Amino acid sequence: MPDAQDVTSPRPPRTLPPEAIAGLREAFAGEVASRLPRLQELLDGAPGPDSVRDAHALGSSAVVVGEPDASRTARALEAELGADVPDRERLAVLVRTLTDQLQGWT
Amino acid sequence: MSVPAQGSPVTVVVVDDSAVQRRFLRAAVEAEKDFTVVGEARNGKEAVALVARLRPTAVLMDLDLPVMSGIEAIERIMSGSPTPILVYSAFVAGTNSENALQALAAGAVDVLAKPGPDDTGSLDEYAAALRRKLRVAARVRVITHPRGRLRGSGMSGETPSLGGGIRRPLSAPPLEPLPADGPRDAVKLVAIGASTGGPQALLTLLSALPADLCQAVLVVQHMAEGFIPGLASWLDGLVPLPVVVGESGRRLVPGSVTIAPSGGNLLVQDNRLRVLCTPPEPGQFHIPGIDATFESVARALGPDALGILLTGMGRDGAAGLLAMRERGATTIGQDEATSAVYGMPAAAFALGAVEHQLPLPEIAPALLAALGRALA
Incomplete structure (x- = not known):
């Protein structure tokens, strides 16, 4: 799990108690562990029933722990999954990018 | 449910399928001493059961939920265990603002967009905004919302009608019978003001x-910046009259509904119904302002207008409605029993601005009677 970092906006919470921030980071690591592997299945097959929700949840949660780049990628992935005909090549690129960006959390 | 007294503890149920979000919301809420998260739900179905069991002061809810959607959960909570609900979701901002309107129409008290990666504030600021909205929401006296029951009976597509309110009506009886002095043939404009609970009442x-x-x-x-186009689009798809957002320099068109844009005030300039958008007054709290519009209507149209003040917190619109009444316009205020928040109409009533105080379902028939029309 990466150290708490100074990042571009939105800035992570500072006034929350340290144990609350630790809890947020622990919960995010758990969310990455459960949701990212399901998204990685997109590299080999069609989107699963929870793909959009997984991308959406990671996109929202990444903001909370100060990972705006991962959040942007997850949201782009969510948008692509929501397209009438998702571009499989773009899906693969986004999944790989997201995997790289969240490497420290796995 | 009863409204907590100022300063009394606020108990909250948090609903989100993300563990990160639930933890963040709990930490954000409990940063204030009198707020306690008493339960967490991971989907809409759990939320409905938990709210019924715990009867919290308020609910903080995401819209994108598994098992049962946030909108359905709101409807069911408002039908079975009416509780103020603050929606906190990524699906209410920008192009998704119609989701916010659906949530408000289903009975939610207010909405707040989840922070995105390109937002500029700190999460501490979001947490503070969330607590402010939650504190206001917790003081809203909500009424039973029937749509959840309609959904169960296969009638969810029908326009909801408020009834079966859990609050006692105002002790004062309705005022003068309507129409007081026969139909107002010359009425050119019906001006309506609304705030909390307004989208549902407008529908x-x-x-x-x-x-x-x-x-x-x-x-x-009253609505946050960016939500008005969604409100117009949402209503346009559901009501018989076309609904548009007002623009400076345009004229109001008979047989259509114009919604004041956010960011300032919409003033009626003359009796030809030309409108002007102006910036908010210094220190103006509610934007767009109802008082500013109603006062301009009073000046421009006098008795040739009809004013209606619907549900909402605060007192915006009360002075404007009084100005309309003093210039000879017919005025109507929503009654306490059917108001999500009996604030603005109560302030107008106290000022003597309300000529006819009516339950929401009776306002349209009374309006048409005043215009010399039968209900369609």
């Missing part, structure tokens, strides 16, 4: 107006 009222109405309708709904 009920505007749904009952005929497509061939001869008057222009002007609506001022």
